[in-house]
Amino acid sequence: MRRAVCPGSFDPITNGHLDIIERASKLYDVVHVAVAINKNKQGLFSIEERIALIEETCAPYGNVVVESHQGLLVDFCRERNIPAIVKGLRAVSDFDYELQMAQMNRGLSGVETLFVPTSPTYSFLSSTLVKEVASYGGDVSHLIPAVVHRRLVERIAERAAR
Numbered sequence: 001m002r003r004a005v006c007p008g009s010f011d012p013i014t015n016g017h018l019d020i021i022e023r024a025s026k027l028y029d030v031v032h033v034a035v036a037i038n039k040n041k042q043g044l045f046s047i048e049e050r051i052a053l054i055e056e057t058c059a060p061y062g063n064v065v066v067e068s069h070q071g072l073l074v075d076f077c078r079e080r081n082i083p084a085i086v087k088g089l090r091a092v093s094d095f096d097y098e099l100q101m102a103q104m105n106r107g108l109s110g111v112e113t114l115f116v117p118t119s120p121t122y123s124f125l126s127s128t129l130v131k132e133v134a135s136y137g138g139d140v141s142h143l144i145p146a147v148v149h150r151r152l153v154e155r156i157a158e159r160a161a162r
């Protein structure tokens, strides 16, 4: 089995993430989506909610496994015999930090990082921007899956009513 991991925060998953996961799913037998648990960062969605949304939206690909992970990504890879990390690169600005992480991860455990150029349609897209635009009432329905959009609008309304 040729395995790869697509790691991230996925708070929430966007069409840009899906583009990368779908393309990875065509190159590998199994794609593990690793949802990072960051105790220092309170997300809009819980880890369980993020996992459920990723599972639902990635179900059509047929070979995607979604899990949370805490700690080093290289340990997640080692425990599951995953030799490759697949990451999307949106712009040159992503490259500096991604290169550092790729070199660090390879130095730590030998795991390789493969960069996939993001579709130009999504080169400006991030979960952070989607949340910000949606929180001010902007239309982000073309940037995230419909189920994610419904949950996002609900969550923003819940937060506003507090």
Ligand code: PNS
Binding pocket: 007, 008, 009, 010, 036, 071, 072, 073, 074, 100, 101, 102, 104, 105
């Ligand atoms: O979606 P994000 O927040 O840009 O994803 C960043 C993520 C989770 C992929 C990255 O921070 C990560 O791999 N964290 C796991 C902890 C780790 O291994 N850190 C060392 C990286 S060299």
